[in-house]
Amino acid sequence: MASEGITPLDYMAGLLNGTVEYDEIKFEAAKAAAPYVHPRLSAVEAKVAMTVEDLDEAQLNAEILREGTAAGLISGGSTH
Structure with missing residues (x-):
């Protein structure tokens, strides 16, 4: 597969x-190699220091603007 330039996931998706x-x-080979080339996502513990309240x-409007802009939902400017 490496000689063909595809990853194990590419190969299995190609089959589908x-x-x-x-x-x-x-x-x-793809099935055996996949966990080493494409590791699974693992859960992480999140510690929230502040709530909306x-x-x-x-501050809330500034946070909405920052997160919305980062997500591509807001193109700068204001939230009003």
Whole structure:
């Protein structure tokens, strides 16, 4: 698979969408290699130091603007 320039996940996705032909050896290799090339996401503990109730209106509006801009939902300017 490396010689073909695809990752184990690319190979398995190709099987699902029909763009790659099934080969038992390649499939087993991809299945065995996938956890090393594509690690699973792990849960992390979040510690929240402040809640919405701790913010005044100006701080809350500033936080909404910052998060909305970072997410691409707001294109700068104000929240009004």
